[in-house]
Amino acid sequence: MVNFTGHAIQAHDLTVVRGDRTVLRGLDFAVQPGRTTGLLGPSGCGKSTLMRAIVGTQAKVTGTLDVLGRPAGDPSLRARIGYVTQAPSVYDDLTVRQNLDYFAAVLLPGGRHRDARTEAVTRALTDVDLASHADALAGNLSGGQRSRVSLAVALLGTPELLVLDEPTVGLDPVLRRDLWALFHRLADERGTTLLVSSHVMDEAERCHRLLLMRGGEILAGGTSHAEGYEGDTPEALRRRNDTATVEDAFLRLVDAANALQEARR
Numbered sequence: 001m002v003n004f005t006g007h008a009i010q011a012h013d014l015t016v017v018r019g020d021r022t023v024l025r026g027l028d029f030a031v032q033p034g035r036t037t038g039l040l041g042p043s044g045c046g047k048s049t050l051m052r053a054i055v056g057t058q059a060k061v062t063g064t065l066d067v068l069g070r071p072a073g074d075p076s077l078r079a080r081i082g083y084v085t086q087a088p089s090v091y092d093d094l095t096v097r098q099n100l101d102y103f104a105a106v107l108l109p110g111g112r113h114r115d116a117r118t119e120a121v122t123r124a125l126t127d128v129d130l131a132s133h134a135d136a137l138a139g140n141l142s143g144g145q146r147s148r149v150s151l152a153v154a155l156l157g158t159p160e161l162l163v164l165d166e167p168t169v170g171l172d173p174v175l176r177r178d179l180w181a182l183f184h185r186l187a188d189e190r191g192t193t194l195l196v197s198s199h200v201m202d203e204a205e206r207c208h209r210l211l212l213m214r215g216g217e218i219l220a221g222g223t224s225h226a227e228g229y230e231g232d233t234p235e236a237l238r239r240r241n242d243t244a245t246v247e248d249a250f251l252r253l254v255d256a257a258n259a260l261q262e263a264r265r
Helices: 047-055 096-107 114-127 143-155 173-190 201-206 234-241 246-264
Strands: 009-018 021-031 036-040 061-067 081-084 161-165 193-198 209-214 217-220
Touching: 009 047, 021 047, 021 209, 021 217, 036 047, 036 173, 036 201, 047 061, 047 081, 047 161, 047 193, 081 143, 096 114, 096 143, 114 143, 143 161, 143 173, 161 173, 173 193, 173 201, 193 201, 201 234, 201 246, 209 234, 209 246, 217 246, 234 246
Parallel strands: 036 193, 036 209, 081 161, 161 193
Antiparallel strands: 009 021, 009 061, 209 217
């Protein structure tokens, strides 16, 4: 179990400028530890940029961003965070087990020791249900299986924080269901904090908490001055906006934001 206390992620006035474009606009939010937080919004709204900032790979970040009690990008966080990008990061000419063995040797503190690697690889294969495909070439796997290999790489070191950039895009409903079951198992049984991005609004219902983004800003789930506030649950978001679904709540928030912009002109 993870022993980290306090907010897993906390941002204040977080801003990212790329060229003449402001990609993230003064974000204020906090993410609870040991929960699955959904980062939802349309493509191009800044989700991937925010995730890169959290894992410390995004340039030109201003404001405050603390991750697991340390400034984002601090070298001490490398072994504590697992990051899965949209494109699967695997070598097609290696088997699944060889891929994991290679990344274990590179990423794990004890990765040069065969026993440590074997234990980590076996656990990761079991976590993502790929033990039966361990000796298959990665290049021969389906898209969903390749995505699970990337997730297995991120799980090698039993990270405290998992940052997953649209991990279920293009997957069939059964595999999406199985992955979400794994996400909740990691949070519930290991205390792992998960930040999962998606542009599919029905996945919001699977999350403990939500951050809704549009145009580089947070529409819901950001910091509030209310005592004890820790972000929006799907139920709270629906109730506050008097809607039946999170998608309807998001659309109502978008309409309100557009109306406010028009009134300011």
